Amino acid sequence: MPLSFALFDTLVDAALPADPAAAVGEELRARGVDVPDDWAAAYAETHVDAPEGAEIPLPAHVSRALASRGVTAPGNAARRAVVAAFDPAVRTREGAVAAVAAARERGPVGLLANCAVPELVGRTLVRSDLARDDFDAVVTSVACGWRKPDPRAFERVADALGAAPADLVHVGADPATDGGATAVGGEFVDAGDAVPDS
Structure with missing residues (x-):
């Protein structure tokens, strides 16, 4: 049974910036960039005309x-x-x-993460109790170009696992995004039931 997991809020909790615009602005200034006075407004605007469901690298x-x-x-x-x-x-x-290990006993296991930040998924795995080798495929929206719930994201992870999208079982914490697995005929499992929090 091919199975994929979401990463954030499903397998791990990650302390991400509460104010991304401010955090990015601070790091830009640290690199000598003249951040505009209305940076928060600029950050909030749409600047890339992308198709619906596409991921725009941050x-x-x-x-x-x-x-x-x-x-x-x-x-x-x-x-x-x-x-x-x-x-x-x-x-x-x-x-x-334990959930990932149990899934591996039943078939190929993938990771499917919405993430517009390069390197973040890899660094998150390194800092977790999981490893890249625990997964047969790691698919991120920033790499594949599509964000959950877009069907193409689920198709990409199913393909990477050598499976048909309709055979995929996806475990995630957000029905609005992870539930998109059902659009390709797959099954969605709510992580609240599958992976209990401490």
Whole structure:
């Protein structure tokens, strides 16, 4: 049985910035970027015309937000600022390791994470009690280009597991996004029932 897990709020809790615009702005300033006075407003605006369901990498959004105010971030400052701003403390949720291990006994196991920040999923796994090798496939929205609940996100993880999307069982904590597995004929399992919190 091919099974995929969501990461955040399902297998782990991660302390992400309460105010992402402020956190990114601080990291931009630390890299010599002249952050505009109305940065919070610029950050909140849409700057990339993307198809519905597409993931916009946060560094691209930040670069476009700066450009909308006439500011250019040198080199890869936008990416480095975003990665630094989203540098979380991580706690593995009770039952998560056992749930992944039990799933592996039944078939291939994947990770399907909505995440617009490069490197965040990898760093989260390193800081958790889980490992990249616990999963046969790790699919992130920033890498595959589609966010849950878009069916293409579930199709990508099913394909990476060598399975048909209709055979996929997806475990997650957010019915509004993780429940999108049902749109491809798969099954959604609420993590509140599958992976108890401590």
